[in-house]
Amino acid sequence: MDTSREDFGIAIRSAFLAKGSKQKFSLFALIVLSIVFLSVETIEKKPLKYFRAFVKDVIYRGALIVSAPSKSINNFSDFIKQHVNLYDDYSKLKVENNELKNKISETNFLELENNQLRKLIEEQASSTSNLTSARVMLDKQSPYLNSFIINIGSNKNIKNGMAVLDGKNFIGRIVDVNFFSSRVLLISDLNSKIPIITEPSANHAILSGHGGNKPTLEYLPENHNIQDGDKVYTSGKEGLFSPGVPIGEVKVENDLVTVLPFSDLRQITFINIDLDSAETDKNK
Numbered sequence: 001m002d003t004s005r006e007d008f009g010i011a012i013r014s015a016f017l018a019k020g021s022k023q024k025f026s027l028f029a030l031i032v033l034s035i036v037f038l039s040v041e042t043i044e045k046k047p048l049k050y051f052r053a054f055v056k057d058v059i060y061r062g063a064l065i066v067s068a069p070s071k072s073i074n075n076f077s078d079f080i081k082q083h084v085n086l087y088d089d090y091s092k093l094k095v096e097n098n099e100l101k102n103k104i105s106e107t108n109f110l111e112l113e114n115n116q117l118r119k120l121i122e123e124q125a126s127s128t129s130n131l132t133s134a135r136v137m138l139d140k141q142s143p144y145l146n147s148f149i150i151n152i153g154s155n156k157n158i159k160n161g162m163a164v165l166d167g168k169n170f171i172g173r174i175v176d177v178n179f180f181s182s183r184v185l186l187i188s189d190l191n192s193k194i195p196i197i198t199e200p201s202a203n204h205a206i207l208s209g210h211g212g213n214k215p216t217l218e219y220l221p222e223n224h225n226i227q228d229g230d231k232v233y234t235s236g237k238e239g240l241f242s243p244g245v246p247i248g249e250v251k252v253e254n255d256l257v258t259v260l261p262f263s264d265l266r267q268i269t270f271i272n273i274d275l276d277s278a279e280t281d282k283n284k
Contacts, residue, residue, distance in 0.1 A: 130275040144190040144211035153178045163241045163277040166263040170245040195237040198230045214258040228252050232259050241277050
């Protein structure tokens, strides 16, 4: 009998721990059943034994049902906390990953700039021309107009018509000079017209910009023998620029002769300016 009362007490305490307002009725029902159980427990008649067993089963199962929501809520709360912690960890890792990517990008950019500067210095050291270097400040690109602004002007004796180089390659000319800045007109610009010569076919022509990546060759001789892969250089005609400065390579496309520049005109950061080249530009 004592064992039964202890079991009964355990069941009641288990149910009582579930304090939710929605469980009051279930708890009340268990208490009523418990009172009934205590009333009949001292009676040893056989039918009552079966009844006591039935009542105990009801009490135990009722206690389990009453306490289950509380346990479920606790388990669910733990589940939510774990996922919140996982999300916080993920967010921190994401931030750290982005910071690392930014550092890598900055390192790559600085390495690229250093390589371009090193190339610029080497070209100046090996060149017989009087060169000065500048940095691109502002890129002014549109479907037909291709130019950029550099960070030196008349303060460094820059003049209109001077040749602009990327390493050894001709990419454009100075067209507008301010005191601390100048504008460079690229060979791809609609207004750019440069006298050239091809090698080995030795054809003279005008390199004409159209706003795209590949300017075209105009005024070629009717019987020209120009072919894919021919190299294009400045001709030095009309006193514009030094002769023999490399520009690009010929591409023949459906009778249209275009030139693919040796330099990527969209990726210019530093340039050289030939101070000995023409000071005026008749084609401006």
